[in-house]
Amino acid sequence: MSQVVDYGTALALILREAAPFAVERRTLAEAGGLVLAEAVVADADLPPFDNSAMDGFALRAEGKAVAAGAEFEVAGAQVAGDEAARADGGAWEIMTGARMPEGLDSVVPVERVEVLARDGKGRPARIRLSADVQPGDNVRLRGQDVERGTTVLQPGRPVDSAAVMVLASLGVDSVAVRRRPRVAVLNTGRELVDDPRRPLASGEIRNSNGPFVSARVDAAGAELVLRETVTDEPADFLAALARALAAGADVVLSTGAVSMGRHDFVPDALRGIGADIRFHKVAIRPGRPLLFARLAGGQLYFGLPGNPASAAVGLRFFAEAALRALTGLAPERPLRMPLAAPWRKRAELRFHLKGRVELADGALRARVLHGQESFKVQPLLVANAWIVVPAESMALEAGDMVDVYAPGHAEGLKIEEVMQ
Numbered sequence: 001m002s003q004v005v006d007y008g009t010a011l012a013l014i015l016r017e018a019a020p021f022a023v024e025r026r027t028l029a030e031a032g033g034l035v036l037a038e039a040v041v042a043d044a045d046l047p048p049f050d051n052s053a054m055d056g057f058a059l060r061a062e063g064k065a066v067a068a069g070a071e072f073e074v075a076g077a078q079v080a081g082d083e084a085a086r087a088d089g090g091a092w093e094i095m096t097g098a099r100m101p102e103g104l105d106s107v108v109p110v111e112r113v114e115v116l117a118r119d120g121k122g123r124p125a126r127i128r129l130s131a132d133v134q135p136g137d138n139v140r141l142r143g144q145d146v147e148r149g150t151t152v153l154q155p156g157r158p159v160d161s162a163a164v165m166v167l168a169s170l171g172v173d174s175v176a177v178r179r180r181p182r183v184a185v186l187n188t189g190r191e192l193v194d195d196p197r198r199p200l201a202s203g204e205i206r207n208s209n210g211p212f213v214s215a216r217v218d219a220a221g222a223e224l225v226l227r228e229t230v231t232d233e234p235a236d237f238l239a240a241l242a243r244a245l246a247a248g249a250d251v252v253l254s255t256g257a258v259s260m261g262r263h264d265f266v267p268d269a270l271r272g273i274g275a276d277i278r279f280h281k282v283a284i285r286p287g288r289p290l291l292f293a294r295l296a297g298g299q300l301y302f303g304l305p306g307n308p309a310s311a312a313v314g315l316r317f318f319a320e321a322a323l324r325a326l327t328g329l330a331p332e333r334p335l336r337m338p339l340a341a342p343w344r345k346r347a348e349l350r351f352h353l354k355g356r357v358e359l360a361d362g363a364l365r366a367r368v369l370h371g372q373e374s375f376k377v378q379p380l381l382v383a384n385a386w387i388v389v390p391a392e393s394m395a396l397e398a399g400d401m402v403d404v405y406a407p408g409h410a411e412g413l414k415i416e417e418v419m420q
Helices: 007-017 161-169 209-219 234-246 266-272 308-327
Strands: 024-027 056-059 071-078 091-094 106-109 113-118 124-129 151-153 174-178 182-188 223-230 251-255 276-280 291-294 300-304 335-338 350-360 363-368 385-389 401-405
Touching: 007 276, 007 291, 007 308, 056 071, 151 161, 182 209, 182 234, 209 223, 209 251, 209 308, 223 234, 234 251, 234 266, 251 308, 266 276, 266 291, 266 300, 300 308, 308 350, 308 385, 335 363, 363 385
Parallel strands: 071 091, 182 223, 182 251, 251 300
Antiparallel strands: 024 174, 056 091, 056 106, 071 124, 113 124, 276 291, 291 300, 335 401, 350 363, 350 385, 385 401
């Protein structure tokens, strides 16, 4: 496919090729950051038994308040980890998390009790309430957090720290997940210099795409298996590509050599090894020369343009969509918020703009930043979002609603308040 495709067509072609990985079982220690492939159903109650939420004294309220001033003999004690006990009357000293003695249903905190007498070991023997106690006060009931049989996690949910806490609390030792995608990054261009200590010769530039794309791969939840910088010689490129595939890459990202210049050799080199180029050029800005192919071994290939902002857009809105799909995540949905100031465009293309989401007067708004040229990297220091303007919208006014995306699909927006 050689003609320019629109964004929707390009994304559909990518998602058609990015079938989710096979399901694997991993221990909880190994599953952190991976995506669940199956629902997790609780096979136990949480808490597993009625227990005290306070250090204090357990009482029997019997469905009605126990008035301040009531006195009780202390008949026993229960600490966290004690087995079930039965109370035949009186009050029991109890610690936070301790199992409620059978027959008692409420807890009065220790600070709301006056100790009237102590036994020979100094433990409370008789108490008086200094405040009313309502039935059920300060008791955590069995299953109050999670009931047995409840679906606690759905497929497509990343195993983050909150999920780990719930799973560990339920005694889950392994979960069904899909592994991380393995990604290789190839930067093309004889002008690129990787060593920051080496002085630049005439015509040379620092390789910024390599470190940037590699960092973004990690932030997207993928595993970087290889990064190389290669010359503009097809043979060198194909040798590096072979090393990337030998390293186990599921996805290969290259930068540069996909436009229409005499040295833009990537499309022909890929065809020469049997790759199926699904599209080359998308009706977007920046990043129009983007190329997507399936290699002969089934790996996905994204040829990103060499300009930094173009490479960033290709990675963020196309390659990251594939990474989500491979791990079983649902397609990403943008936020919607008003534009902070008018904005115009001259070309009927889908624009991906470096933007900043601001909080002003208690409301969020999205501001298009200056410096949208594809070669400029400094605006990325200020940007905390991408603002997307569809092809058909040529002129936007302040207050018009726009789609807003975080810098990466696995990240949230980091918003600072703007003082008026």
